[in-house]
Amino acid sequence: MPSLLEALLTVAHPVNLVLVALGVGAGIVVGALPGLTATMAIALLVPFTFGMNVTHALVLLGGIYCGAIYGGSYAAILINTPGTPAAIATTFDGFALAKKGHAYRAIVVATVASAIGGLVGVGFLIFLAPPLARASLQFGPPEFFWLTVFGLTIIATISPKSTVKGLIGGALGLLIGTIGIAPVDGAVRYAFRTVALQNGITLIPALIGLFCLPEILDMIASRFHRETAIPYRPQRHMLRRVWRIVARKPWLLLRSSVIGTVIGIIPGAGANIAGMVSYNEAVRVSRKPQEFGEGSLEGITASEAANNAGVGGSLVPLLTLGIPGAPPAAVLLGALLLKGMRPGAELFTVHASVTYTFMFSLVVANVLLLPLGILLGKGASKVVTGLPTTVLAPLVFFLSVIGAFAIQNNVGDVYVMLAMGLVGFLGRRVGFQPGPIVLGLILGAMCEQGLVQSMLLGRAAGTPVAIFFTRPISIVLIALTVLSAGWPLLARVRQRRTSDETAAHIHPLLEEKRDD
């Protein structure tokens, strides 16, 4: 209780409120730029937090995360290109509405839905995370082993285009994660007498490389197609009018927000999948499905409420178990570790005040989406088309270099960033997405520690194999693993049976981009 009160007072401190507002504003601008994802927004803006204390850093990064996911809706509505992949489903109706001359209405609907969805997601985070973190105290090495295996099988679920490529990406990430000092006996592995590799691959440079460099090179490869944004003029009382429309659909808002939160909680699945699934569900349930794709306010609401709800959801497994629910959460994990905070029960005991401040700051960030989103709208729409990509691409690389270097004041990390970026770029040419590689990289150490320590424990007890299969939590995790591994097969069978037009419309788009 004292931690909760302390956290509330800390969030209300003017410095923190300003940082949240700055984070949301910066996130909106970066998210609004097509090609720059929410993951990139956080990765590129992490260096700004290096000189800050942990509370200020997390408050700022949380604001950036919320702002960036929402910011993607601007480009989706105004130029029919999602600013972030999370806003793919917003393009279906947002752009259609903008073409009819109602761009401002579409933006206000997206803003209201994002704020409400975001608040629902954070609500789940605040109520679910503490008990889950306490439950994680029951986890021993075998449970952590199965938990990571479960996390890795999710790769199969989130890589519908090619399950095998997703799994290969995961295995490659695991292998990259073994570079450096072994977690069990301290042997130095795969360093090849290179000092820079002896401490292993630093997470943030690797993430910056995997998520940012391929985007820069893709921008260059696509020859900077310039888009023309649909012009719009803010109208008076639009917020009130939109509120009346949206308030008449409480179930749509609630359903979309819950879908977004639940998908956000699933490790690896991000806000883009949340937005698509929620949109699909809104079409299925609607009495007027024919209006979707023609500028339906319900479509925009479903997509935006879900993708912003996914923010809170993705932080549930991150804060409690150290498993990111989405790629942007993976970068947040790097920032947490950098500040000496290890996810798990410790976050809710030793660092409870900081953790609750972070969670409450997300509430503030979502509330601030309403005024900032609407006020920054005009500016963001200018940024969408105004900043030449010939300047944007070098600028993104410049920020990537600073981000990679400043973590340890080490140019070796810049080389790691560059190498991982090349792996990501070449991988993308062959159909590999960065998400599975990152998940493998993050889960690798936990998985190895769980495996080897369980074997040692089992050997000591005379049951080297049984220890993996006889503990109750392990059995639940094994069942979840089997379910998650078999899900792509079940989904394929289900897909063949349904000839739903929307599903056919959605899936090719869903497969375009995986990271948020």
Place this chain on the structure above:
Amino acid sequence: MTKDRIAALALVGVGVLAWIEAQRYGPLSRLFPQVVSIALVLLSLVMFASSFTARSRRAAERQAESREHERPDVRGVLLSLLVIVAWTLLLEVLGVWTSSVIAFVSLVVILRSTERAAVVWKSIALGVVLVTGFVLLFRVVLRVPLPEGVFW
């Protein structure tokens, strides 16, 4: 299709090399990398084999059709990559500001080679202002360490 096969074979190579290298470590530290290497080799072989199936051929054809309209700027990518690698290598030789300004200007010139001189100069000026602004922000305001070299 061909790309898939080359990638699969390269990944088999990575898996085999990782397995061989892991042989040198103790039993506790080689277990996990070896299990992962075997998984990587097996999955890569599955990828190699599946590139011969009819379904995979159809997917590749569809992809090739959509790529035809895209026609990526390969020259631009290669030249930019060269600049990016040189930029990284020169960071601690020239200093972050100098190397970044040179790289920024080079990239703008490469990427805007077909445009009017005025547009190129405008982009260069904007780039120099942004780099200077960010270097000052990180060094002076945020006190974030940046690579230093002969120059600033």
